[in-house]
Amino acid sequence: MTQPRHTALVQSLPASVPFVGPETQERARGAGFAARLGANESVFGPSPRAVAAMADAAKDAWMYGDPEVFELREAIASHHGVTAANVVVGEGIDGLLGYLVRLLVANGDTVVTSDGAYPTFNYHVTGFGGALHKVPYAGDHEDPRALLAKAAEVDAKLVYLANPDNPMGSWHDAATVQAMIDALPAGTVLALDEAYADTAPEGAIPPLDMTHPRVIRFRTFSKAYGLAGLRVGYALAHGDLITSFNKIRNHFGLGRVAQAGALAALADQEHLSATVARIIAARDRIGSIARQNGLVPLASATNFVTIDCGRDGAFARAVLASLVAQGLFVRMPFTPPQDRCIRVSVGTEADLDLFAAALPKALAGAADITVS
Amino acid sequence: MTQPRHTALVQSLPASVPFVGPETQERARGAGFAARLGANESVFGPSPRAVAAMADAAKDAWMYGDPEVFELREAIASHHGVTAANVVVGEGIDGLLGYLVRLLVANGDTVVTSDGAYPTFNYHVTGFGGALHKVPYAGDHEDPRALLAKAAEVDAKLVYLANPDNPMGSWHDAATVQAMIDALPAGTVLALDEAYADTAPEGAIPPLDMTHPRVIRFRTFSKAYGLAGLRVGYALAHGDLITSFNKIRNHFGLGRVAQAGALAALADQEHLSATVARIIAARDRIGSIARQNGLVPLASATNFVTIDCGRDGAFARAVLASLVAQGLFVRMPFTPPQDRCIRVSVGTEADLDLFAAALPKALAGAADITVS
Known part of the structure; x- marks a missing residue:
């Protein structure tokens, strides 16, 4: 047939x-x-409070989770000193990276990353038909200058940097990342993967600036918070970019148990x-x-x-x-x-x-x- | 900027x-x-056994869920008398419908549904650039003949039928649905949404036939199983169609807590x-x-x-x-x-x-x- x-x-x-x-x-x-x-x-x-919250929410699991993820977004915003309009929560950073690529990348659109950086980002870029350009690491570090130069050369819609980096564990100081932000080519969005922000030393993470329209920063409950099996990540960005996720995301994708666990974990600093x-x-x-x-x-x-x-x-x-x-x-x-x-x-x-x-x-x- | x-x-x-x-x-x-x-x-x-399984899995939530969802897929396959190769599990039927549309529908590709049927399906079709054609209900029922005629007319890549139907609660008998399957236009995939299969009367659900390459049937733990807040749905289809989901799905999208809860729920018939x-x-x-x-x-x-x-x-x-x-x-x-x-x-x-x-x-x- x-x-x-x-x-x-x-x-x-x-x-x-x-x-x-x-x-x-x-x-x-x-x-x-x-x-x-x-x-x-x-x-x-995870936090024992998160374990308890998940067990408690399990009894209520007959109800869909709030599709606006309101309480958790408010709590994340408060934690970071931004507003809930700057926060999108999704099915892990993996899920959110997929949404971001889908928002920006159509057939043949150019994207830049480092050769050897997070393969799931590449998976999404390829999956949406993007043309992926890779630059080498500089030693054991991703190379912001090379990423910027390549992004300008190919007119990239999106460039990826992980700080701290996986798989090398290396990091740049905040000034270096901020300099990359300041020198972004017009029209290029920086996907700044900060999955390991919680374990980074002082001075590695630049201040959050939600006024920049083309920088989006990814955080997760999967690493230091110990909730990889719950699948909750979030991104922080300008409200306009955050709003566009609502056009395509799986609105009921984040369950009640996951929201409850993440909320309790965040509260247990x-x-x-x-x-x-x-x-x-x-x-x-x-x-x-x-x-x-x-x-x-x-x-x-x-x-x-x-x-x-x-x-x-x-x-x-x-x-x-x-x-x-x-x-x-x-x-x-x-x-x-x-x-x-x-x-x-x-x-x-x-x-x-x-x-x-x-x-x-x-x-x-x-x-x-x-x-x- | x-x-x-x-x-x-x-x-x-x-x-x-x-x-x-x-x-x-x-x-x-x-x-x-x-x-x-x-x-x-x-x-x-949900089943108290599912609640207990979720609470237990919460302690282990530091581990990612199995990206192959092996145990749950095996259990679902056994429950339905098919093989695990016929089963894909995802972030609710909503998430799986999104994947199916993405697999089949590029800009301008035609899709057929009923006017007033499940809006989240339409959301995905529009979101991937599909051209959505709608046929009226026949009274309080979706109209298989009209759906087929329109699918043939517009050379649809995909046609949607919910049986039982939401929002009307109506259903067709198995023979009617089987006749629709048998008369599917060449090249049209039938997305058969059976979210309410568990509450349907005897004789409403046609037998599962995993040899047909273009019929995919959606089931969920969100309705009769009482686990809407866990976000676990699955689809049953020919192994070739199921395999293609692996090219695009969020492989780590289904957490350990969700898998454990669904597995225990399925076991408590x-x-x-x-x-x-x-x-x-x-x-x-x-x-x-x-x-x-x-x-x-x-x-x-x-x-x-x-x-x-x-x-x-x-x-x-x-x-x-x-x-x-x-x-x-x-x-x-x-x-x-x-x-x-x-x-x-x-x-x-x-x-x-x-x-x-x-x-x-x-x-x-x-x-x-x-x-x-």
Whole structure:
């Protein structure tokens, strides 16, 4: 029988996906992971107040969530000193990035990012027919100057910067990011992914300025707030840009349980502070383990540490494969030259004990495999 | 400063949204509703096992949900006697309808629906640039023959049928729907919205046939399962069509809490059966209240009853406004001639006591207002 007539764009899209989940790997292994250190989740968990709020909201789950997400938007606005008109809440930053791309990018429109930066952004750009231009990292950092130059050259509708960066964990200071904002080409929107803002050091995040029409900043409850499994992200921008999301978003996409959990999490800043302290301590320990094994941990402003394995991608992939085979879920950058590294999310003491035990074996095994 | 360059399509979209939520109305009223009977939610609530599963999963909410939604897809497949390859789970039927439209509809592609049928489907079609063609209802029913004739006439890529129907509560028997499937124009996909399948009478739902490449059937946990606030819907179709969703969907869009809640709800078919019995009893009572007030309740296969107020749209709107002013959240069809009706979702005994008390006043007031 005749097949569905997919759009030409959809026919052109690959079947591959940005990330394979740990559960998929566990099913393939036939065994669970002993430590889950690959998706930059917060093993320290959400606020107990958020857990209680979710359990409470579960009883009311027969009611749709407020499609205006009013209370949560008000609370976010108050937290950041902006107005609710500057806030859109969505199904994680992933969902919001998809909406932003859809708002701006039609077939052939140009978009700029860094080669090796967040692949889900690229997935959305490709998915809406955008022409993606990539510039190299400058060392272990995304390169604002190169991004700006490329955006001007190709007349980009959208440019992406993550600060702090994933997968490298690096960051720019606020002045550098502000200089990028100030030098944005006319007509280019900056998607400033600040998923890791909560774990960044003082002075890394420029002040919020909701008067700029072309800067949109993404935040999330998935990282330091420990609510990756709830799927709540938000974006802060000029009211005009925020309003345009209402033309296309899934208005009932954010459920009652998710809104309640995020609201309670936001209200518990003590838990957030305590979690950030634990994240910093765990980062330090991952760094120590790396150094004890002769590797170089990169400075991190995130909830993970990227470890330079000191050789090429084949070597780092062998190290990663051994860690995975030993029951640790970890990931690594996809793109050279960043793929000389592995990326380890913060874990509990017990998680990092396992990592400390597994890494020497992984390095020894990788050295055997990759010496030819 | 220069504004963001939205796509031409986005610039053409209206700012209006398909549904205003009850919370928005409550904020405007400055008071909560006494009964929530307007969004076809299940006031009888989710399975206690689902509530417990959500509360349990809340503690684990620091972990992303499985992006393959493996366990839930397996359970859904088993429940329906299909394979997991025939199942895609998403952020409510709303979210899945958006994905389906995006898969098939590019600028100017034709889509057919009924005038007065589910507006969120239309929202997605317009949002992706589709050309929407509408055919009238045949009485209180969507009209499969007219839909087919129009689909053939305009070479539609997609045609929408809800069975049972929202907002009228009516349904076709399985043979009628099967005849529509069998007569689908080559190249037309049928989006068969079966959100209310669980409350439909025996013989209304045609057997699942996953060999047809161009029929996709939508189900949800939002209605009889009582989990509207969790946002989990699914679609059943040929594996090739299901696979194409993976090219565009938000892979991490369905959180761990949502997956756990839906899985537990599906496992509790006793709760579902008991809920359906309560829904049927409440439908009967709404019908009695309508008749006691001289109105005609339409036969319903859903969790709501559409009540013919016997006059024109202005009259029904006045009845609705009075009910709302009396603290009852209810809605009504948007489009003539269906807008001679109001639509009342099933409620508790207490909810329906309020409705029984409010309706006579609403009718008296509306008669005063609309007699000129």
